Amino acid sequence: MEAAMRIPARKSFFRDWICTVDHKKIGIMYGVTALFFFLVGGLFALGVRTELWTPYGRFVDSQTYNEFYTMHATVMVFLVIIPLLTGAFGNYLVPLQVGARDMAFPRMNALSYWLYLVSGLTLMIGMFFGMPDAGWTSYPPYSIQSQGPGIDIWVMTVHLAGLASILGSINFIVTIIKMRAPGMTFNRMPLFTWSMFVTAFMQLFATPALAGAVTTLLLDRHFGTVFYTAAQGGDPMLYQHLFWFYSHPAVYIMILPGFGIISEVLPVFARKPIFGYHAIAYSSVAIGFLGFFVWAHHMFVAGMAMSAGIPFMISSLIIAVPTSVKIFNWLATIWGGAVEYEVPMMFASLGFIGSFIIGGFSGVIVANVPLDMALHDTYFVVAHIHYVLFGGSVMTIMAGIFFWFPKVTGRMFHKTWGYVGFWFYFVGTQVTFFPMHLLGLAGMPRRYATYAPEFHLWNQVATIGSYILGVGTIILLVNLMVSAKYGRKVENNPWNARTLEWTVSSPPPEHNFDEIPVVTENPYQPYPDLEPETESAPAGA
Amino acid sequence: MPNVASWLPPALTQMAQRVDSLFYIVLGIVAAFFVIVEVLLITFLIRYRRTRKNRTGKGVHGNNLFEIIWTLVPTVILVFMGVISVKYVYAQQTPPPHPVVIKVTGHMWYWEFQYPNGLDTRNVLDVPAGQPVLFDITSADVIHGFYIPAVRVQQDALPGRQTQFWMQADTKDIGQSFPVPCDQFCGVDHSKMHATMTVLSPSDFQQWEASQLQKQKASSGS
Numbered sequence: 057m058e059a060a061m062r063i064p065a066r067k068s069f070f071r072d073w074i075c076t077v078d079h080k081k082i083g084i085m086y087g088v089t090a091l092f093f094f095l096v097g098g099l100f101a102l103g104v105r106t107e108l109w110t111p112y113g114r115f116v117d118s119q120t121y122n123e124f125y126t127m128h129a130t131v132m133v134f135l136v137i138i139p140l141l142t143g144a145f146g147n148y149l150v151p152l153q154v155g156a157r158d159m160a161f162p163r164m165n166a167l168s169y170w171l172y173l174v175s176g177l178t179l180m181i182g183m184f185f186g187m188p189d190a191g192w193t194s195y196p197p198y199s200i201q202s203q204g205p206g207i208d209i210w211v212m213t214v215h216l217a218g219l220a221s222i223l224g225s226i227n228f229i230v231t232i233i234k235m236r237a238p239g240m241t242f243n244r245m246p247l248f249t250w251s252m253f254v255t256a257f258m259q260l261f262a263t264p265a266l267a268g269a270v271t272t273l274l275l276d277r278h279f280g281t282v283f284y285t286a287a288q289g290g291d292p293m294l295y296q297h298l299f300w301f302y303s304h305p306a307v308y309i310m311i312l313p314g315f316g317i318i319s320e321v322l323p324v325f326a327r328k329p330i331f332g333y334h335a336i337a338y339s340s341v342a343i344g345f346l347g348f349f350v351w352a353h354h355m356f357v358a359g360m361a362m363s364a365g366i367p368f369m370i371s372s373l374i375i376a377v378p379t380s381v382k383i384f385n386w387l388a389t390i391w392g393g394a395v396e397y398e399v400p401m402m403f404a405s406l407g408f409i410g411s412f413i414i415g416g417f418s419g420v421i422v423a424n425v426p427l428d429m430a431l432h433d434t435y436f437v438v439a440h441i442h443y444v445l446f447g448g449s450v451m452t453i454m455a456g457i458f459f460w461f462p463k464v465t466g467r468m469f470h471k472t473w474g475y476v477g478f479w480f481y482f483v484g485t486q487v488t489f490f491p492m493h494l495l496g497l498a499g500m501p502r503r504y505a506t507y508a509p510e511f512h513l514w515n516q517v518a519t520i521g522s523y524i525l526g527v528g529t530i531i532l533l534v535n536l537m538v539s540a541k542y543g544r545k546v547e548n549n550p551w552n553a554r555t556l557e558w559t560v561s562s563p564p565p566e567h568n569f570d571e572i573p574v575v576t577e578n579p580y581q582p583y584p585d586l587e588p589e590t591e592s593a594p595a596g597a
Numbered sequence: 598m599p600n601v602a603s604w605l606p607p608a609l610t611q612m613a614q615r616v617d618s619l620f621y622i623v624l625g626i627v628a629a630f631f632v633i634v635e636v637l638l639i640t641f642l643i644r645y646r647r648t649r650k651n652r653t654g655k656g657v658h659g660n661n662l663f664e665i666i667w668t669l670v671p672t673v674i675l676v677f678m679g680v681i682s683v684k685y686v687y688a689q690q691t692p693p694p695h696p697v698v699i700k701v702t703g704h705m706w707y708w709e710f711q712y713p714n715g716l717d718t719r720n721v722l723d724v725p726a727g728q729p730v731l732f733d734i735t736s737a738d739v740i741h742g743f744y745i746p747a748v749r750v751q752q753d754a755l756p757g758r759q760t761q762f763w764m765q766a767d768t769k770d771i772g773q774s775f776p777v778p779c780d781q782f783c784g785v786d787h788s789k790m791h792a793t794m795t796v797l798s799p800s801d802f803q804q805w806e807a808s809q810l811q812k813q814k815a816s817s818g819s
Contacts, residue, residue, distance in 0.1 A: 113788075118785045118786060118787075118788065118789075119785045122782075122784075122785065122787075189785075190782070191782050195740055195781075195782070197738070197739045197740070197756060198739040198740065198782065198783060198784055201738075201739065286755070286756040286757020286758065287756070287757060291757070291758075292740060292755055292756065292757075293755065293758070326645070326654050327647070327652070327653050327654040328654030328655060328656070328657065329656065329657065329658050331657065331658070331659050331660075332658075332659040332660075332663075332664055333658065333659065334659075335659065335664045335668075357742070357751050357752050357753055357760075358740075358753045358755075359752075359753055359755050359758050359760050361690065362686050362687075362689055362690040363686055363687060363690055365686065366679075366683055366686060369679055369682065370676070370679045373675040373676065373678060373679045374672070374675060374676070376671065376675055377668060377671050377672050377675065380630075380667065380671045381664070381667060381668055381671075383634060384663075384667040385659075385664075387634065387637050387638060387641060388659075388660075388663065390638070390641040390642060390645060391637075391641050391645065392645060392654055392655035392657060393641070393645045393654035393655070394645065394646075394647045394648075394651045394652055394653050394654045395641075395642055395645050395646045395647055396646075396647045397642075397646065397647075405638065405642055406638070406639075406642070409634070409638055410635060410638060413630075413631060413634050413635075414631070417627035417628075417630065417631055418627075420623065420627055420675070420678070421620070421623055421624065421627065424619070424623060424678065424679075424682050425682060425685075425686045426616050426619055426682055426685035426686055426689060426749075427616065427619065427620055427623065427682075429616070429689065429749065429750045429751060429762075430613075430616055430620075430746070430749035430750065430751070432742075432751060432780075433742050433744070433751070433780040433781055434780065491603075494602075494603035494604065495602075495603075497603070497604055497605050498602035498603055498604060498605070498606060498746075499602070499606055499744075499746030499747075499776070499778070500602075501742070501744065501778050501779070501780035501788075502780070502782075503782040503787060503788075504787065504788035505787075505788045506788045506789065507788065508602075508776070509600075510600055510601060510602040511602055512601075513601045513603075514601075514603055580658070582653075582654075582655075582656030583653045583654065583656075584653070585653050586652040586653050587652075588649060588650040588651075588652065
C-alpha cells in the first residue's frame with residue numbers, strides 16, 4: 057500500500073514529457089512549441105515589412121517575398137494561434153475548470169500534440185526544399201501551377217494540423233459533456249470552458265471542408281484530376297467555397313477562446329462577478345452558429361453575382377451583434393469595479409478591447425457589399441484581419457499567458473518587464489496596423505512586393521511598428537522564460553480568482569484534484585466587502 | 598498626384614461618389630461606436646481603479662434591460678446598414694442600356710483590352726467620358742483582380758468564367774489617367790501587373806480607337 061502511494065523522486069525527461077498523457081503537460085508542450093513557431097512566423101513578418109520599407113522591394117526578390125508572406129500567415133494561423141488557444145489553453149484549463157482529472161481521451165490528446173508537432177516540422181524542414189508561394193489561401197489555378205514542392209508541403213502541413221484539430225475537438229466535446237464535476241451544470245461552467253465548447257464544435261464541422269479543399273488541390277497537382285481546371289470542366293471558385301467554409305469559422309476558432317480568456321480575466325481584476333454571464337455564454341453559441349453562414353463574404357468579387365452577396369452581407373453584419381453584446385458586458389464588468397492594473401488586466405482591457413474593436417468595426421465596413429467592391433484585396437483587409445488576430449487573438453493570448461503563468465509554474469513573472477512588454481505591444485499594434493487602413497483606402501492592393509511611391513510613407517510607418525512588435529515579443533518571451541526558472545514563488549491563488557483551477561496547488565498535482573469538487577454555483581460570485589484601508593497595508597492582506 | 602496617398606482617391610464616376618457617401622455613413626456610425634466604447638473603457642478603468650477606499654467591486658451579476666438594449670440597438674443599426682446598401686448593389690450590378698463593351702483578359706502579367714472595333718491593347722485602357730462602359734472580364738491563366746480604385750469597383754478575372762462591371766466616367770475628368778492594378782495574387786510579378794486608364798472625350802475615343810486599329814493592322818501586316 058505504501059509503495060503504491062510513493063511518487064518516484066525524478067522521472068526521466070523521456071518518461072516525464074515524451075510519454076506523457078497528462079493534459080497539463082500536453083498543454084505546456086503545445087504552448088512552448090507554438091511560442092517557438094510564433095517567433096518563426098514573426099521573423100517572416102519582419103521579412104515582409106523589411107521588403108516594404110522601400111517601394112522598389114530591394115530586400116528580397118518578388119518570389120521570396122511571396123514565400124515570406126505565405127509562410128507568415130500559414131505559420132501564424134495553423135501553427136500558432138489555433139494551437140495556442142485550443143491546444144495550450146484548452147488542454148491545460150478545460151479539465152481543471154470542469155473539475156476532471158484529465159481529458160476524456162488522454163492518449164488521443166497526446167496524439168493531437170504529436171501530429172501538430174509533425175505538422176509544424178513538416179513546414180519547417182520542408183522550407184529548405186521549397187516554400188509555398190500562393191498565399192495562405194492557396195487559390196487554384198495558381199497553386200496548381202506553382203512549381204517545386206512548396207505547395208505539397210503546405211498541403212501536408214494543413215492536413216496534419218487539421219487532423220490534430222479534429223481529434224482535439226472531439227476530445228473537448230466529450231470532456232465537457234461527460235466529465236464535469238458533480239453540480240457543474242452547463243450554466244455553472246466557467247466562460248473559458250464555454251468558449252472552448254463552441255470552438256470545438258466549429259473545428260469539428262469546419263475542418264473537413266478544408267481537408268477536402270487541399271486534398272483535391274493535391275490531386276489536381278499530381279494525379280491529373282481537373283477539379284479546379286476550367287478548360288476541362290472544373291471550377292476554381294469551388295475551392296474558394298470549400299476553403300472559406302473552413303476559414304471563416306476558423307477566424308472565430310481563433311478568437312472565441314480568446315473571448316473566453318477575457319471573460320475570466322476581467323472579473324478577477326475588477327473584483328466583481330462577470331456582468332451578464334448567460335449573455336456572454338450564449339453569444340458564443342450564436343457566433344458559433346452564425347459563423348457557418350458568412351463564408352461567401354470573402355468572395356463578393358470572386359465571380360458570384362453581386363446581388364448573391366446580399367444574404368452574406370446581412371449575416372455578416374448580424375454576426376457583429378453577439379460580439380458587441382460581449383463587448384458591452386465586458387465594459388459593464390469593469391464598471392463599478394475595483395480595477396487592479398496587473399499585466400494580464402492591461403492586455404485584456406486596453407490591449408484587447410481597445411484594439412480589437414477597431415478590427416470589429418472595419419469588419420462591419422468590409423461586410424458591406426458595395427464597400428467591399430472598393431476595398432477587397434487591398435491593405436484595408438490586411439489592416440482588418442491584423443486588428444482581429446493581433447489586436448484581438450494575440451492580446452488575449454498574452455493576457456491568458458500572464459494570468460495563468462503563476463498557476464502553471466508556481467512562480468510570478470517579472471511585473472515591470474511585463475508592463476514594458478505590454479506597452480511595446482499596444483503601441484506597436486497601432487503603429488503597424490493602423491496605417492494599413494489608410495493604404496487600403498488609397499487603393500494599395502495586398503500581396504505586393506513593390507508599390508507606387510505615394511504609398512511609401514505609411515508603409516515605412518508600418519515597418520517601424522513591426523520592429524516595435526518584434527522587440528516587444530522578445531521582451532515578453534524572455535520574461536516568461538527567465539521567470540519560469542527564477543521568478544518569485546507564489547501561493548496557489550495570487551490573483552484571488554474563483555474558477556476551480558485556482559483551488560489546487562500551483563503547479564497543480566498530476567491528478568488535479570485530491571477529491572473531485574462538488575460545485576454549487578457558477579464561479580463569478582461577488583467578492584466579500586472589504587473595509588476601506590486606513591493604513592498602507594498591501595491590497596488583499 | 599499627391600505624394601502621400603492616405604485616403605480615398607478622387608472619385609471618377611457618380612457611382613463612385615455614391616459609394617463614397619455610403620462609406621462615410623457607415624464610417625460615421627462605426628466611428629461613433631468606437632468613440633463610445635473607448636471613452637467608456639478608459640473612463641471605467643480610471644474611475645473604478647483599486648484604491649484604499651475602493652477595494653471591492655459591486656456585487657452585480659447583470660441586468661436584463663441593459664442586455665436587451667445592447668442587443669437590439671446594434672441589431673437595428675446593422676440591419677439598417679445592410680438594407681441601405683442593397684440598392685447600391687443592384688445599381689452596380691445593372692449596366693445602363695447600350696454600353697461600350699470592352700473585353701478584359703488577365704494574363705501573367707499584363708491586362709489585355711479588346712475594344713468594340715477589334716482593337717487589342719496591352720495595359721492601355723482608354724474609355725470615353727459620359728458613356729456607359731461595360732467590362733467583360735476573364736482570365737487566360739490564373740485568377741487576377743481587375744480593380745479601378747478611382748471607380749471603387751473590382752471583379753476577379755477567372756479562367757472559364759466571365760465577370761462584369763460597368764462605369765461611366767465624368768466628363769470633368771477628360772484627359773486624366775488612373776491606375777488599374779491587379780489585386781488578386783497571380784504569381785511572381787503580381788505587383789507589376791498594372792494598366793493605366795485614360796478618360797477621353799467620345800470623339801477622341803472614336804478617333805483613338807480607329808487610328809490605333811490602323812497601326813495595329815499595319816504592324817501585324819508587315
